[in-house]
Amino acid sequence: MDTLLTAEIAANAPRYRRRSSTFIDSIHDVSEDNDMAPAQLYSTMSGRLFHSGRITIVMVGPPARGKTHICVSMARYLQWLGVKTRIFHLGDYRRATIGPDGSLPDDYFFPDASPSSVILRQKILKKCREDIYAWLNHENGQVAIYDAVNPTASGRRSLAKEFAKHDVQTLFIESYVDDERILHDNAINVKISSPDFAGMDPEVAATMYLKRIEMRIPVFETMNEEELNYIKMINAGEKFFYNNVSFGYLSHRIVFYLTNLHIKSRTTFFARAGTTTEEDSYKADADLSEQGRFYAQRMSETLIKHREQERLELIAKGGPDTPQRPLSIWTSTRLRTIQTADYLKEKGYKVRQRSQMSQINPGVCEKMSERVIRQIYPEEVEKHGLDPYHHRYPRAESYHDLAVRLEPIILELEREQSDLLIIAHESVLRVLFAYLMHCSTMDIPNLKFPRDEIIEIIPAAYQNEAKRIRIPGLDPKLLPGSPDDIRIPGSRPLSRPESGQMSPIPGGLGSPAEPLERPSSEKVINTAKDMVADKIHDEI
């Protein structure tokens, strides 16, 4: 197959980017390795899981129905489970075909379009489909997510037939919205950053934009095809209709995931637990030390202040004067994390303990020095060096084990509607961060969460954004060391020279270089918004 085509499309696609920092969500990267599956339960020769063959998930719905959000979230979850998933946005192919200066003919989406428009449409479709087949057949892909409007029943039927000819099953996912409020909010949230609507009242712009969609896509038939496998998600998850002709577990899993997904925007914060009286023992499960309690208070104060500041900034920018969003706190069942949350609990915040969030178990290597480990387990050290993510020392957990046990937490994380502070051990933060920011399994064991920072993750439809919040006034002695930092030899350094451009964060997130150099700006540069604006601009 023509793999050059993919490269060409990729190069033309404005959103294509090689990840260079773990602080940038890499869900849209075209990954070349198999390192992107933190919670894969098992592996097979073909690389395909859950007794399923090759599947195309075909999205259905006009713009402003949250399709991008659904695609991206679903891809994130499936990849986390180890299902090789890739999104094919038909819009990217339109852009690549038309070129940067071209524009779509007005009747492009019309059922009775002119012959030249039909030819253009078919050309674009063909390219995209060829790439899907190439990826499924020759790159061991399992799930291709085909993101397009797919407005007509006849079109969908022939699509399913066409894929079946190539031995690919299809599952349609329609996002159906008849709630005007949701449509408007969707339109306001992402679409009006387009230059066409600059300076306009958001409500007016949204109405105009929706009107334009209706004009461009005059015929849209909602799904009702009995013979096809489809999930109809109605009004952003209020209701699901699931027509299951021949599908099994994987689609149940997708439905389960989707029932927990919501479109409200909320922030996740990560913080470490304070230091304890028996710092280097895993089994002791010791109480917080004096210092640890001081840390807990400082961290909590910083967070409260930061949230209030952000709220005020939003109001200053013209946002509504709404009360602070509620904040929930999750800890593990280990004493140090429970006690770190005590300060906030006394202030009336809701704290919930989750046994799945206990730190990685160090096994027999607990309290051993690197020299001793090398002496006693030379073979294990070698194996660990080859695959620090999956390898487990005797009686220990690997990061992979940890990710698998965190899966229910991931779903609850998606469901949670309040802002969330997660106080956990660095190992747990690494894995949860990796889910939200789509990090490679090669990077996960090396992600650093210094104790004097709270990490804030802000979601967006297209990709998530991470920020650091400095906790001032901490004793530098607090920063290093915790039992999960036991110097297990063989971990690879994070910096991967092959990953292209330099990280915007000096040294990347993985470098513990002390003293810690921080970027002058707290916010990591992220061009996702411009990219989306660009996508919107030519979609309609």
Add this chain to the structure above:
Amino acid sequence: MPSKTNNGVGVQVEDTKICVVMVGLPARGKSYIAQLAQRYLQWLSIPAATFNVGNYRRHDAPQPTADFFDFSNPEGERKRRAAAEAAVADMLAWFRTGGVVGILDATNSTKERRKWVWDTCTAHGIEVLFVESKCDDEKVIMANIRDVKLTSPDYRGQDPEDAAQDFRNRIKHYEKVYKTIDADHDEDSYTYLKLMNVGKQVIINRIQDYLQSRIVYYLMNLHIRPRSVWLSRHGESLYNLSGRIGGDMLLSPRGEQYAKKLPELVRESVGDDRPLTVWTSTLKRTIATARFLPPHYNQLQWKALDELDSGVCDGLTYQEIKDRYPEDFAARDEDKYNYRYRGGESYRDVVIRLEPIIMELERSEDILIVTHQAVLRCIYAYFMKKDQAKSPWMNVPLHTLIKLTPRAYGTEEVRYEAHIPAVSTWRGKGSTAKHENPTPESL
């Protein structure tokens, strides 16, 4: 529609109360679904109970004929309404004692009845999740009538042919008034799951919190294809011989014998050549036990199947634990299910980590699991509905293969002994003996 407990603050399982209201004609597998959901939730330590309106009705009308269910029969109508009211009253009382998920098992086939249940529950701060099983596949319905209803107390001692005919007449009476949920588009504000023709079509409406989504997901994974689950402990290990717990030891010579015998034992139990999928833990003793099984059996290792982590007590004998940690020793015997070893796990923790395994098991067909005493107790407790106070004390002998086959009412169990001697690892409350014989009540 935000519920009272979900006003954007985030829901905690402990302050959610859900009434799962079954909906559907007779012989649609409602009781089967209710029973499995209750078992699953209870196993996860979520207090759950089923309130079967039929049982209440039988107080008043032990063996009614189909006429009783004719909706134009005022006497029958009154008694059935009284039964529903009694069941709901008991359920509300049960919620007040800390219940979390109450399952109301009845046909609830009219809009009026559903509105009454919804109003009553909502007035008491209880969320309502309707679960409807809708089926028009004659084969499935007939199989259900044969398997379940003819063993029902309503027809005890009657001629099966007459009973089947009477039961079909009863269904006809229900069909006259039955309305599927939201058929008229005026029940859209309810939270509901509608399963049509055993999951061929599913409607999920207005899920309000994680626990509801979990129940829905679980119910979607249930299937009715026949299958069995085989459970075995690893062969006797070197630590078993010396009465030590935990560790990652290899098998004793007798344990090796069991490993060699296991393929034969499995073949005898399966009865034919169909291959099983084998799940082991990541510890040496289970992998060694499974290593002689036929090469075409697919084998997977799960960290989640590793033995309960005994933390600081790993590798000790019970006597040593009692000497070094006397308080812990006593505390564990006091509440074995909840006791968490220092730096280790409790049975409750093990159940939580086994949850994905149970979900995988429900969706899978024939599986052989080779694992450890505590883990096996937890899995066994799920299938056999053992309660938490007892399951950690259960005797699970070494060198025995257990075959579990889920049936409409409960799970069927067959044990196959390898007849290879092994030490007993069972321990009674307070005991520190290295090996002792199990008492009859631990079986």
